[in-house]
Amino acid sequence: MRTRGGLAAICLALVVGTTAACTSSEDPEPTPEPTGEPVRLSFGTTGSDAEAGAWDRVAADFDGGDDVTVDTVRLPEEVGALEAQADAGNLPDVFLADRSDLAWLVENEAVQPVDELLDERGVDFGDRYSRDALQAFSSDNALQCMPVGISPMVVYYNTDLIDFDRMRARGLDAPASTNGWTLGSFAAAAEFATRPGRGTRGLHIDPTLRGFAPLVYSAGGQVFDDEVEPSSLSFSSDETRSALETFLPLLRNRPLNLTADQLERRSALEWFERGRVGMIAGTRELVPELRRVDGLRFDVMPMPFLGDDATVGDVTGLCLSAETKDPAVAADFLVHALSAESIGRVTRVGELVPADLEVSVSDDFVQPARQPRNPQVFTESIRDIRLAPLLDTDGALSDAAAPFLAEMVDEPVLAPEDLEVLGAEIDLASREVLSPDDIDLDGTPDDEDDDVDPGLLPSEEPDEDDPGLG
Structure with a gap:
């Protein structure tokens, strides 16, 4: 496992109100002078x-002079794709990257920090970008890549199946505004959308680390044992177990949720597009995909409030390759790609929540004549994003936890002691990914006794009269 330093690289400008750039603790390499040779x-x-x-089209509009040409390359998006590109010597001079790639890119010195280069070119990222966006791509006391998009996970809901005015008219617990809702009003909306006669279900939340994380954080739990350099997940802690006990009853409510059989036939997104499920997270x-579905009417709400405002999200940035032969020209192109006009052009497609605050309040993003009717939910939820530690093991970690999280939702009977066992199993499986050197040969952490508390072993014959969390 490789993890980088976490949050020390936030711009001083965000604290004292100046426009100074984030700077590295080491003197930057001088930018080479232009050679006058053609640049590609x-x-x-x-x-x-x-x-x-x-x-x-953004690349085509770049005016770097007659001797500069920009060729766009479509990067593969599977896990590890950027590593493969770098290993093969094919990493583009400037490229889009997800925050999940940052740990590997920095560890392997595949990118060069952008803060000094952008500051030299007058890019005012102290005022135009949120602290959350800059923090996401900061590591080793420098801004490694420039944030382009920061898209929080929210709740999409079908407005034909879930009508808050009608809920209130019936005396049901409906949210008063799009600013947020409680677990109670979230559950009431799921019940309102569930109509057995029409074959509709109320909701679906993926039983994965990503799906559970907003609810765990909101209910006072923690996903990792350390938010900077984790050695384990934290599902066996008292706080996280209490958080699970808060929201699992809703996710285990069979009539309200998509069934395993339904999910084998179609994804939750496909059921949502067919108007058969009231809410999904995304x-x-x-x-753009939902807009293309004829007859589908939808809007968005924040993730439900279980004690604190919390969500997770996707953060993308523009990076400069450490191997580019023309860093000055590459930095000039980066400035062009980050302009409000360029980001606005990409934002109009509908997928991007721009990290640029100016674009995020423009019609390029708001698109007032189109669904969803409340796009501000995305921008307002940015401040609630909980950034995961910078790891290069995200895929393996999610895979390790997946079967146990699925069992928390699918197991017919889940007693409190069973939840305790599953939490311990998740954490042990995560240590094998995050800190394998700390695991004894018998599979127990070095700092724990080899004797297993028999009280933590799942019972072979659960008491059918005790519904537990089910």
Whole structure:
């Protein structure tokens, strides 16, 4: 496991109100002088065909002089794709990256920090970008990549199945505004959307680390044992177990949730598009696809409030390759790609929640004539994002926890002691990913006794009369 230093690289400007850039603790390498030779930059893009097309037009509009050409390259998006590109010597000069790639990129010195280069070119990222966005791409006392999009997870709901005015008219617990809702009003909306005669269900939340994390954080739990350099997940802690006990009863309520059989036949998103499920969780990237569904009417709400405002999200940034032959020209192109005009062009596609605060309040993002009717839910939820530690093991960690989280939802009977066992199993499985050197040969952490408390072993014959959390 490799993890980088966490939050020390936030711009001083965000604290004292100046426009100074984030700076590295070491003197930066001087920018080479232009040679006068023709320059051919490569620009790596990701996203849907429409979003990649918008980036292509941004590249085509770059005026770097007659001797500068920018070639766009569509990057593969599977896990480890950027590592493969770098290992093969094919990392573009400028490229889009997800925050989950940052740990590997920095550890392997595949990128060069952008704060000094942008400051030299007058980019005012102290005022135009939120602290959360800058923090997400900061590591080793420098801004490693420039944030482009920061898209929180929110709740999408079908406005035909869930009508808050009608709920209130019936005396049901409905949210008073789009600012937020409690677990009670979230559950009431799920019940309102569940109509057995029409074959509709109330909700679906993926039983994964990503799906559970907003609810765990909101209910006072923690996903990791340390938010900077974790050695384990934290599902066996008292706080996280209490958080699970808060929201699992709703996710285990069979009539309200999509069944395992339904999910085998179609994804939750497909059921939502068919008007058969009231609520799903997702980021802004779902918007263009949902807009294309004839007859589907939808809006968004924040993740439910269980004691604190919390969510997770996707953060993307523009990075400069450490191997680019023309860092000055690459930095000039980066400034062009970060302009309000360029980001606005990409934002109009509908997938991006721009990290640029100026664009995030413009019609390029708000798109007032289109669904969802309350796009401000995305921008207002940014401040609630809980950033995960910078790890290069996200995929393996999620896979390790997945079967136990699924069991928390699918097991017919889940007694409190069973939840305690599953939490311990999740944490042990996570240590094998995050800190394998700290695990004894018998599979127990070095700092724990080898004797297993028999009280933590699942019973072979659960008491059917004790419903527990089910």
